[in-house]
Amino acid sequence: MSRDPKSVLVVHPGAELFGSDRMLLESVEGLLEAGLHVTVALPSDGPLVAELKAMGAPVDIVPMFVLRKQLLKPHGWPMLLRTALFGAIAAWRMLSRRRPAAIYVSTIIIPQWPLLARLRGARSISHVHEAERSGNRWINRLLYLPHLASQRVLVNSRFSQETIRWALPALIRRSEIVYNGVASPPHSTPPREPLEGALRLLYMGRLSPRKGVDLVLEAADLLQRRGRQVKVTLLGTAFTGYEWYEEQLREQAADGDFEVDFAGFHTEIWPFLAESDILLVPSRMDEPFGNTAVEGILAQRPVIASDSSGLREAAGGYATSRLIPPDDAKAIADALAEIADLWPFIVNDLPSSRDRALRRHSPSVYRQRIASAVSGRSPGTGWNKG
Incomplete structure (x- = not known):
C-alpha cells in the first residue's frame, strides 16, 4: 500500500481538556484546514475524543507508553519496562496500518513515536509543551533526548526553548518558538463597575x-x-x-x-x-x-x-x-x-x-504555523525562530 503524502498521525498522551489538550484541538483544526488527512491516536477515552470527532478527525485508542515521573523511580521500573514494550508494539502496528507521511508528537512524554517514525521513514514533528528548569537536569535531558529523532521541534515559549538549551543543547538547533493560539469569545463580558460587595x-x-x-x-x-x-x-x-x-x-x-x-x-x-x-x-x-x-x-x-x-x-x-x-x-x-x-x-x-x-495569540495564525511545520513548508512571516 502506497503512503498518502497528506496523511498525518497526531499522537497525544491524554484525553482531557486542560492546557495541552486544548492546544491539540487547535493544532488538529489547523491541519484539517490545510487539507491534510488527520488521524489522532490517544491512550484512553475522554472528553477530548468527542471534540476531535466533532471537527472531523478520526480517533484511535491505542496502548501508549506515557513517560510519567513516577516511572523513573526504582519502584516504577517494572511498569516502565512493561508499558514501554506494549506501547512500542502497539505503535508499530498502528504505523504499519496507517502508514502516515508525518507524525505530530504532542508533548515530550510519549518518547517512542519520534524514534519509530524515523525507523518507518516518516517525518516527525515534536511539540514541546513542558519546561521545568528547576528540575533535575539529567531527567530533563532524558525526556528531551528521543526528540532528536524529529526533524522539527516546536516550543511554546522562549522559556521552554531556554530550558531545552540548558538540558540538551543539540536539540536547540531544530527548535522554533510558536506561541500558543488562545481561543476567545467574539465579545467578552465587561467587568462590573462599581466594585461592590465581595x-x-x-x-x-x-x-x-x-x-x-x-x-x-x-x-x-x-x-x-x-x-x-x-x-x-x-x-x-x-x-x-x-x-x-x-x-x-x-x-x-x-x-x-x-x-x-x-x-x-x-x-x-x-x-x-x-x-x-x-x-x-x-x-x-x-x-x-x-x-x-x-x-x-x-x-x-x-x-x-x-x-x-x-x-x-x-x-x-x-x-x-x-x-x-x-x-x-x-x-x-x-x-x-x-x-x-x-x-x-x-x-x-x-x-x-x-x-x-x-x-x-491569534488561533488562526497558530493553526497556520502548525500546518506549515507538519507539511514541511518553510515558516511563514512572523514565525518565531530561536
Missing part, C-alpha cells in the same frame, strides 16, 4: 500543590482579615492520586470566613470568567507558558500570576496584570488590594489588554 476571585486549572491553589485561599483569608469581603471559585479537579490535596483544600476553605465554591471541571470557562473580578495563576513551579493567564486577559479580567518561567511571557507586559513572587500569599493579597483600590483605572485599560492578547 471581591470575586477565580482560579482555573488542576488542583495540585505545584499550581499553588492553597495560596489562593491563604491570600483570600488575609484579605478577609483586612476587612475586604471575598468569594473564591476553584474551577478544576485534582489529578488521580492527588485527591488528598483537594481534601486539604476543602479543610482549608472550611477554616476560613469566606465563601469558596469548588466548581469542578467544566469545558466552558467563559461564564466563570464573566462572573469573576480577578483571575489568579499562582503556580509555585515552572510553567512552560500560561494559557490560563491569557484567557483571563482575553476575558477582560485583571490577572495576578507568578513572576516566573513561561508565566512571565504569558502575563507580562499588560497594564492589567500583576506579576508576584512565587509561593507568596501575602504578595497575592497585596496585589488584590491594589487592583481593587485602582479598579476604575484597571477597568479602563482592560480593552487594550484584550486587543494586544488577541494579536499576540
Whole structure:
C-alpha cells in the first residue's frame, strides 16, 4: 500500500481538556484546514475524543507508553519496562496500518513515536509543551533526548526553548518558538463597575500543590482579615492520586470566613470568567507558558500570576496584570488590594489588554504555523525562530 503524502498521525498522551489538550484541538483544526488527512491516536477515552470527532478527525485508542515521573523511580521500573514494550508494539502496528507521511508528537512524554517514525521513514514533528528548569537536569535531558529523532521541534515559549538549551543543547538547533493560539469569545463580558460587595476571585486549572491553589485561599483569608469581603471559585479537579490535596483544600476553605465554591471541571470557562473580578495563576513551579493567564486577559479580567518561567511571557507586559513572587500569599493579597483600590483605572485599560492578547495569540495564525511545520513548508512571516 502506497503512503498518502497528506496523511498525518497526531499522537497525544491524554484525553482531557486542560492546557495541552486544548492546544491539540487547535493544532488538529489547523491541519484539517490545510487539507491534510488527520488521524489522532490517544491512550484512553475522554472528553477530548468527542471534540476531535466533532471537527472531523478520526480517533484511535491505542496502548501508549506515557513517560510519567513516577516511572523513573526504582519502584516504577517494572511498569516502565512493561508499558514501554506494549506501547512500542502497539505503535508499530498502528504505523504499519496507517502508514502516515508525518507524525505530530504532542508533548515530550510519549518518547517512542519520534524514534519509530524515523525507523518507518516518516517525518516527525515534536511539540514541546513542558519546561521545568528547576528540575533535575539529567531527567530533563532524558525526556528531551528521543526528540532528536524529529526533524522539527516546536516550543511554546522562549522559556521552554531556554530550558531545552540548558538540558540538551543539540536539540536547540531544530527548535522554533510558536506561541500558543488562545481561543476567545467574539465579545467578552465587561467587568462590573462599581466594585461592590465581595471581591470575586477565580482560579482555573488542576488542583495540585505545584499550581499553588492553597495560596489562593491563604491570600483570600488575609484579605478577609483586612476587612475586604471575598468569594473564591476553584474551577478544576485534582489529578488521580492527588485527591488528598483537594481534601486539604476543602479543610482549608472550611477554616476560613469566606465563601469558596469548588466548581469542578467544566469545558466552558467563559461564564466563570464573566462572573469573576480577578483571575489568579499562582503556580509555585515552572510553567512552560500560561494559557490560563491569557484567557483571563482575553476575558477582560485583571490577572495576578507568578513572576516566573513561561508565566512571565504569558502575563507580562499588560497594564492589567500583576506579576508576584512565587509561593507568596501575602504578595497575592497585596496585589488584590491594589487592583481593587485602582479598579476604575484597571477597568479602563482592560480593552487594550484584550486587543494586544488577541494579536499576540491569534488561533488562526497558530493553526497556520502548525500546518506549515507538519507539511514541511518553510515558516511563514512572523514565525518565531530561536
